Amino acid sequence: MTQISHKNKVMNNLKSIFLCGIILLQSLQTSFAAVVSTGDFNNDFFVTWSPSHVNTSADGRSRSLKLDQESGSAFASNDMFLFGQIDMPIKLVPGHSAGTVLAFYLTSDQPNRDEIDFEFLGNVSDQPYILQTNIYADGFDNREERIYLWFDPTKDFHTYSILWNLHQIVFMVDFVPIRTYRNHADKGVAYPRWQPMGIKISLWDGSSWATRGGKDKVDWSKGPFIASFANYTIDACVWKGNARFCRADSSSNWWNKEEFSSLTWKQRRWFKWVRKYHLIYDYCQDNKRFQNNLPKECYLSKY
Numbered sequence: 659m660t661q662i663s664h665k666n667k668v669m670n671n672l673k674s675i676f677l678c679g680i681i682l683l684q685s686l687q688t689s690f691a692a693v694v695s696t697g698d699f700n701n702d703f704f705v706t707w708s709p710s711h712v713n714t715s716a717d718g719r720s721r722s723l724k725l726d727q728e729s730g731s732a733f734a735s736n737d738m739f740l741f742g743q744i745d746m747p748i749k750l751v752p753g754h755s756a757g758t759v760l761a762f763y764l765t766s767d768q769p770n771r772d773e774i775d776f777e778f779l780g781n782v783s784d785q786p787y788i789l790q791t792n793i794y795a796d797g798f799d800n801r802e803e804r805i806y807l808w809f810d811p812t813k814d815f816h817t818y819s820i821l822w823n824l825h826q827i828v829f830m831v832d833f834v835p836i837r838t839y840r841n842h843a844d845k846g847v848a849y850p851r852w853q854p855m856g857i858k859i860s861l862w863d864g865s866s867w868a869t870r871g872g873k874d875k876v877d878w879s880k881g882p883f884i885a886s887f888a889n890y891t892i893d894a895c896v897w898k899g900n901a902r903f904c905r906a907d908s909s910s911n912w913w914n915k916e917e918f919s920s921l922t923w924k925q926r927r928w929f930k931w932v933r934k935y936h937l938i939y940d941y942c943q944d945n946k947r948f949q950n951n952l953p954k955e956c957y958l959s960k961y
């Protein structure tokens with residue numbers, strides 16, 4: 659009898675500790691995350707180009723885009739965002755992908771547009787993809803950087819992320835920072851910080867420039883060309899016409915907090931590794947192109 663009631667008491671205590679834990683976890687989660695995506699491509703995105711070339715799994719959690727002689731394809735987010743982080747796992751077109759371009763980007767779609775671009779430039783079989791990144795601020799770009807990836811991006815899904823906050827933009831590959839663009843607006847450098855941006859993904863024919871400067875074109879006999887996406891996360895401030903709300907350093911806008919205002923020491927080490935071993939082009943090192951008059955941000959800190 660006493661043993662049973664003791665046992666019950668212990669069980670009840672355990673139960674309440676367990677419940678407290680859950681409540682604590684939930685409140686922690688709500689204070690550190692503002693995930694606004696459902697994980698279902700059908701809910702968060704709409705097809706903007708050639709629905710017949712877009713294939714979404716029954717549960718909505720994965721999607722593919724196809725490029726063939728008839729058409730490329732694309733989709734875009736229903737919402738616009740002002741700051742946050744987007745993580746998009748992608749498996750690129752395998753095999754002979756020369757001439758193809760897969761673009762994953764944020765854009766404000768305005769004449770003076772802001773844009774943050776990942777562009778994956780395909781290649782002939784067994785030759786490496788190039789990952790090109792670019793930034794438009796207030797309508798101006800010419801900020802290309804190019805790297806080779808340190809893995810085969812066609813074998814598995816890898817996560818490509820954009821962190822965008824009041825202080826910096828960080829491009830990440832499997833959470834390794836490959837590029838930063840700091841907010842040096844106080845020093846006269848344009849920085850995307852007022853226009854909300856939508857997420858876009860497209861697969862298209864870039865034969866005229868993508869691979870070895872246009873030397874290797876799309877070989878349609880090797881098609882169709884298919885890239886896949888799955889299990890993305892959008893943790894961002896949904897644009898509802900109120901910039902102040904999104905610019906606030908609040909508990910739901912975790913990305914605006916001090917700790918995300920610059921790369922951590924650990925991230926800096928990875929960043930240096932990428933730039934030492936994998937960088938192939940940096941506009942800030944292209945004196946010829948800019949006639950020794952590099953853009954202002956090239957002389958300013960990346961951290």
Ligand SMILES: *[C@@H]1O[C@H](CO)[C@@H](O)[C@H](O)[C@H]1NC(C)=O
Nearest residue numbers: 712713714715716720722724
């Ligand atoms: C769509 O994707 C499924 C797997 O997710 C695949 O079995 C099917 O063949 C694909 N359909 C087309 C038209 O590509």
Ligand SMILES: *[C@@H]1O[C@H](CO)[C@@H](O)[C@H](O)[C@H]1NC(C)=O
Nearest residue numbers: 779781785786788868869870
């Ligand atoms: C394609 O492969 C060639 C040869 O290895 C390389 O020079 C080039 O950078 C690669 N990527 C692209 C997109 O041209």
Ligand SMILES: *[C@@H]1O[C@H](CO)[C@@H](O)[C@H](O)[C@H]1NC(C)=O
Nearest residue numbers: 719720747815887888889890
């Ligand atoms: C996406 O997540 C689901 C559920 O966790 C998992 O079963 C599936 O394998 C994942 N897909 C990819 C491509 O990572």
